[in-house]
Amino acid sequence: MDYKRLIIRGISYSQTQSGAYALLLEHEESNVKLPVVIGNFEAQSISLGLEKDIHPPRPLTHDLFAKFVTSANYTLTSVIIYQIIDGVFFSNINFKNNDNEEELILDARTSDAVAMAVRFEVPIYTTQQVLSEAGILLELDNPATIDENFSPLEAEGNLASFPLEDLHKLLEDAVKDEDFDAALEIQQEIKRRNKKIE
Known part of the structure; x- marks a missing residue:
């Protein structure tokens, strides 16, 4: 393997x-x-x-x-x-x-x-x-705009309402803050959307 x-x-x-x-x-x-x-x-x-x-x-x-x-x-x-x-x-x-x-x-x-x-x-x-x-992939090159005071933990239940580019920004912030639980939730939402696109 x-x-x-x-x-x-x-x-x-x-x-x-x-x-x-x-x-x-x-x-x-x-x-x-x-x-x-x-x-x-x-x-x-x-x-x-x-x-x-x-x-x-x-x-x-x-x-x-x-x-x-x-x-x-x-x-x-x-x-x-x-x-x-x-x-x-x-x-x-x-x-x-x-x-x-x-x-x-x-x-x-x-x-x-x-x-x-x-x-x-x-x-x-x-x-x-x-x-x-x-796994969590941090995509630093993805431009996004989002409220800087926003907490990824508050978003977990409402991730479906965020545009994909905002999710990438949230993921980047969660990893920088070492909040890996929130990062995993966000990454799963991104993967779920990518599967729909495919």
Whole structure:
């Protein structure tokens, strides 16, 4: 299968879900962004995994599992976000046994898979279908006029009443404000209209 490589663009506090964070992944070639809502612990664990100079006094769960993987003489080779159902991402963590080269694939929450990927510095992939269903493409070249005081969250229920060019502007503003929940709603409305045009 032709997998699309993702890079981590950042983690931000979710503006719509209390106590949650948005992990922002990006396809390297198309710049399509994939926002994944994650919990507080997972956000902290991914951040610590990215900051190689910071070491907690006691191992976190992901550090403990990473140590176990290494001690069992396995290598983590990649993470694949292979599916999204009802807004939930499904991922696999791929391992290789260093003794006999056998592969081991474990199902995992995407937040846990990414936390492990940053510890082993391995690539994160997804499929074109996941990018098409949940990806957000920020089109900066699209000229649009819209009220600057308008909030995308207020618009979510009324997106059908906006012209397409205004939706592109709303999408751009939502991504700039790191409001990925609203951006996803707007992107879905744009895709729904594009399907009608086709």
